[in-house]
Amino acid sequence: MKGIVSFSGYLPLYRIQREVILKNMGWLNQAAYVKGQKCVANVDEDSLTMAVASSMNCLEGHERSSVGGLYFATTTAPFRERGCADIIRTALDLESTIQTADFSGSTGAGTAALIAALNGIDEGSSELILVCASDVRLGKPGSSQELTFSDGAAALMVGSDAVIAEYEGSYSVSYDFPDHWRTEQDRTDRAWEDRFGREQGYRRFIPEAITGLINKYKVEVKDISKVIFPGMYPRDHAAICKRMGLAPSQVQDHLMTTMGNTGTAYPLHLFIAALEEANPGDLLIVAGFGSGSDALLFRVTEEIGRLRDTKRGIKQCLEVTRELASYEKYLAFKNLITPEGGIRAEAIPFTALSLVWRDRREIVGLCGSRCTRCGTPQYPAQRVCVNPHCGVIDEMEPYRFSDRKGTVFSFTGDLLAFTPHPPAIYALVDFDGGGRFWFDVTDCDLETMTIGMPVAMTFRRRYIDEKSGVIGYFWKAVPV
Amino acid sequence: MGRVGIIGVGQSRFVRGYPGSIRELAFEGFKEAIEDAKIGTKDIDASIIASAPEYDKQRSPAGVIAEYLGLIPQPTFYIESICSSSSAALKVAYSMVKAGLHDVVAIVGFQKMSEISSSESQERMGRGADIQWESPFGTMMPAYYAMYAQAHMAEYGTTLEDLARIRVKAATYGQINEKAVYRKEVTMEMFTDPESNMSAHVAKPLRVGDCCANADGSSCVIVACEEKAKAMCEKPVWILGIGAASEAVNMAGRALVTGLSVSIEAGKQAYEMAGMGPKDIDVAEVHDCFTIAEMMAYENLGFAKPGEGKELIASKETYKEGSIPVNIDGGLLSKGHPIGATGGSQIRTIVLQLRGDAGQMQVKDPEIGLIHNIGGVGLYGNVTILGR
Numbered sequence: 001m002k003g004i005v006s007f008s009g010y011l012p013l014y015r016i017q018r019e020v021i022l023k024n025m026g027w028l029n030q031a032a033y034v035k036g037q038k039c040v041a042n043v044d045e046d047s048l049t050m051a052v053a054s055s056m057n058c059l060e061g062h063e064r065s066s067v068g069g070l071y072f073a074t075t076t077a078p079f080r081e082r083g084c085a086d087i088i089r090t091a092l093d094l095e096s097t098i099q100t101a102d103f104s105g106s107t108g109a110g111t112a113a114l115i116a117a118l119n120g121i122d123e124g125s126s127e128l129i130l131v132c133a134s135d136v137r138l139g140k141p142g143s144s145q146e147l148t149f150s151d152g153a154a155a156l157m158v159g160s161d162a163v164i165a166e167y168e169g170s171y172s173v174s175y176d177f178p179d180h181w182r183t184e185q186d187r188t189d190r191a192w193e194d195r196f197g198r199e200q201g202y203r204r205f206i207p208e209a210i211t212g213l214i215n216k217y218k219v220e221v222k223d224i225s226k227v228i229f230p231g232m233y234p235r236d237h238a239a240i241c242k243r244m245g246l247a248p249s250q251v252q253d254h255l256m257t258t259m260g261n262t263g264t265a266y267p268l269h270l271f272i273a274a275l276e277e278a279n280p281g282d283l284l285i286v287a288g289f290g291s292g293s294d295a296l297l298f299r300v301t302e303e304i305g306r307l308r309d310t311k312r313g314i315k316q317c318l319e320v321t322r323e324l325a326s327y328e329k330y331l332a333f334k335n336l337i338t339p340e341g342g343i344r345a346e347a348i349p350f351t352a353l354s355l356v357w358r359d360r361r362e363i364v365g366l367c368g369s370r371c372t373r374c375g376t377p378q379y380p381a382q383r384v385c386v387n388p389h390c391g392v393i394d395e396m397e398p399y400r401f402s403d404r405k406g407t408v409f410s411f412t413g414d415l416l417a418f419t420p421h422p423p424a425i426y427a428l429v430d431f432d433g434g435g436r437f438w439f440d441v442t443d444c445d446l447e448t449m450t451i452g453m454p455v456a457m458t459f460r461r462r463y464i465d466e467k468s469g470v471i472g473y474f475w476k477a478v479p480v
Numbered sequence: 481m482g483r484v485g486i487i488g489v490g491q492s493r494f495v496r497g498y499p500g501s502i503r504e505l506a507f508e509g510f511k512e513a514i515e516d517a518k519i520g521t522k523d524i525d526a527s528i529i530a531s532a533p534e535y536d537k538q539r540s541p542a543g544v545i546a547e548y549l550g551l552i553p554q555p556t557f558y559i560e561s562i563c564s565s566s567s568a569a570l571k572v573a574y575s576m577v578k579a580g581l582h583d584v585v586a587i588v589g590f591q592k593m594s595e596i597s598s599s600e601s602q603e604r605m606g607r608g609a610d611i612q613w614e615s616p617f618g619t620m621m622p623a624y625y626a627m628y629a630q631a632h633m634a635e636y637g638t639t640l641e642d643l644a645r646i647r648v649k650a651a652t653y654g655q656i657n658e659k660a661v662y663r664k665e666v667t668m669e670m671f672t673d674p675e676s677n678m679s680a681h682v683a684k685p686l687r688v689g690d691c692c693a694n695a696d697g698s699s700c701v702i703v704a705c706e707e708k709a710k711a712m713c714e715k716p717v718w719i720l721g722i723g724a725a726s727e728a729v730n731m732a733g734r735a736l737v738t739g740l741s742v743s744i745e746a747g748k749q750a751y752e753m754a755g756m757g758p759k760d761i762d763v764a765e766v767h768d769c770f771t772i773a774e775m776m777a778y779e780n781l782g783f784a785k786p787g788e789g790k791e792l793i794a795s796k797e798t799y800k801e802g803s804i805p806v807n808i809d810g811g812l813l814s815k816g817h818p819i820g821a822t823g824g825s826q827i828r829t830i831v832l833q834l835r836g837d838a839g840q841m842q843v844k845d846p847e848i849g850l851i852h853n854i855g856g857v858g859l860y861g862n863v864t865i866l867g868r
Binding site: 426472 | 616620622684685
């Protein structure tokens, strides 16, 4: 048996109400109306950092050494050339001998990566493959994409041991369907007529893939527990389900109102939401959309109960939110306007890529050392033990801090230092189990900070060196 | 081996933007010191130039400054430990004289902070921290001390009012120090008045009023061996104790964040060498780059128990008339903080006090004085004890 072993969703903390966007840009395109809200990545987040966030939670409880592959799917990679899966692998402190790949091209890359991973698992092997999908797609101000495109990441671990949803097979259709695209120069989406996308694409490919899957695996529609597919066109979503003869209880909520269209991660988000509610024996069909459609068939196992309370699903992500009340702040977060940073913003960050390479496990993987004599964890890695009662030399073992929680020892909010989202909050963090280091604090208001406050680590953009096109990634502290 | 005495002190006025080059600035403090010592340049056997490097474009400033001061062909040296550079230089000068290498040594501290833009100075200050593990955070100096303040408040219940009192005291004496950069009064009310600049937040919990004034300035201290000091000077002031210490560069590597361990360690060394304790000190200059820094200095130097610094300032014991007068020249807060010149200026203040030459700022008949000078955020600590 092979299939899903673990899952985790990640949605950035910020939400913008579509009303706020419409209030500001509705004058331009009065026909555009979508209710609800969408998720907005913080200014220090991108598709890669969110993929790390979902993967960290997904990995919890699994030995790093049992992961044999890492597939990353996105249409918004921070680099056109530089392996994102490899940066994610380093951040997750997975071994360097594993298979990694970036899947891209269309929002269908999420399900494509999942199928590739499932096909890559040998029955009976103990190897795991981690699939993460993440997107931060951008619509032009005033466009319908601006209203629907949402930011988020999802991670699924596949393997053949302790499977929670057994993979039965897939059915794919591939079309070069030009409903929307981005050229090499585009930051924002270009789209053909909305109606064209809905009528010629969405309403055809998804039923074609799902029907193909049903026929291929001889599934009766009445036996399906949930059909799960993106709902970027909610009315058409309902029409598809009706035409296939699905009862409302057989349809997974598309979360357009509360979450939005999270691109490559979207079908995986919905899949995770369905798994959170699923019972042993349930038959689930997951379909993606983008240059055709992939449909996958899963049967939920008895193991499902194991993950219920241990993994961060979508429900939890939807509960913990902060309102982004200002449209201008949204534009600044998305780099669609360039606010004044002050003269201190002009200080060129110190970028030594040779150093980042040399110390990759420390900087990107947040691994320090632990004294094998006295057990004191220390970051950055030391050669002389920092414990004043120990001080032995070169008796250290690697020690990872990224998956440890901690508490704030002291903190401040710096109004002088440049940050795109002032004030710059720093904290000295005492890690549970020992070790102390200095971190930026993110997704946090200064007013809510207290000494002793519990924090966790999150992988974020530390700075951007625009002159050299370098993004400096590091870990930050985030309130638990 | 005889004692080492201070035979002359001088400092420039501390100003916002000095209209001249670093050598001209350095000359101002130097000239006052040789006039104070009533000696000529040929009486000086060696010079030590001290500053935090790279605030001006000059690399190896010792050469150009020694030449301008007329101190060639004598040897000249450059010493730096950021904000405590001239105190560190005093220790080196003391060692040279003690070793019999030179009889009379001039220590010239200087800093021209206004030579570069604030983004350039941020970059340089940043590189004073660990460039790999600390500078990339871009943290500004106030934020570091704000972390100490936050911890001190949480541990001991110190309040913003307690900190404001320290600034009010500094301003009291800054007004009567004609060399100070900030000569205006500061009141407690200003810290709660949103209209006042003093109340503006810089790094929580520190406000503008809690931070020292940047300044350009120079200072000079001339030391001599006992024999020459007695021959050349009517009222030499003797170096009785001299201590120095260092600490982990990054705050994360420090056990103590409610005080500076370097103050405790350097203080211990200086007290031991002088054979004295905190009770013997009649007047002190402490490194008050921020109000919290003076509060911690009270406690780390033994003027108050840990957490009781606030009572010391509340009862005005560190005012001129109090039991332990501290920073009766306005301190770094009001007199100003031209990094490399600061230690020399503090030494000058104590020398003037011990000689009875401090004018309006004069404390009643002090015999023993202490100077506490910190480099970086508690990275280097220097404590010097002087007696007449």
